[in-house]
Amino acid sequence: MMVVLTLIWSLGAFGNVRYGWLKSRPKKKYAIKTMKKAEIIQSKHVDHIENEKNILARIQHPFAVSHSSSLLFVFLAFNF
Numbered sequence: 001m002m003v004v005l006t007l008i009w010s011l012g013a014f015g016n017v018r019y020g021w022l023k024s025r026p027k028k029k030y031a032i033k034t035m036k037k038a039e040i041i042q043s044k045h046v047d048h049i050e051n052e053k054n055i056l057a058r059i060q061h062p063f064a065v066s067h068s069s070s071l072l073f074v075f076l077a078f079n080f
Contacts, residue, residue: 003020003022004026005018005019005032006018007019013043014036014039016033016034017031017033018034035049
C-alpha cells in the first residue's frame with residue numbers, strides 16, 4: 001500500500017496526523033494518524049492505543065484501520 005503524506009495537521013506524543021491519500025486512489029483524501037509502535041511500547045501505553053484502534057475498527061463508519069510492523073496507521077475519510 002503506497003501512501004502519499006503531505007501537510008502535518010497535528011503533532012502528538014507518539015506521532016502525528018497528516019493529510020494524504022493512497023496512490024491507487026488519489027481523489028480519496030484521508031486524515032492519516034501515524035504512531036511509532038516502539039515509543040508506545042516503551043512508554044507502556046499499548047492498552048490505550050489498542051483501545052483506540054479497536055473502537056475505530058468496530059464503529060459503523062467508513063474508517064479504515066491498518067498497521068505495519070513499525071508504525072500504526074489510522075485512516076480517517078476526509079471530505080471537503
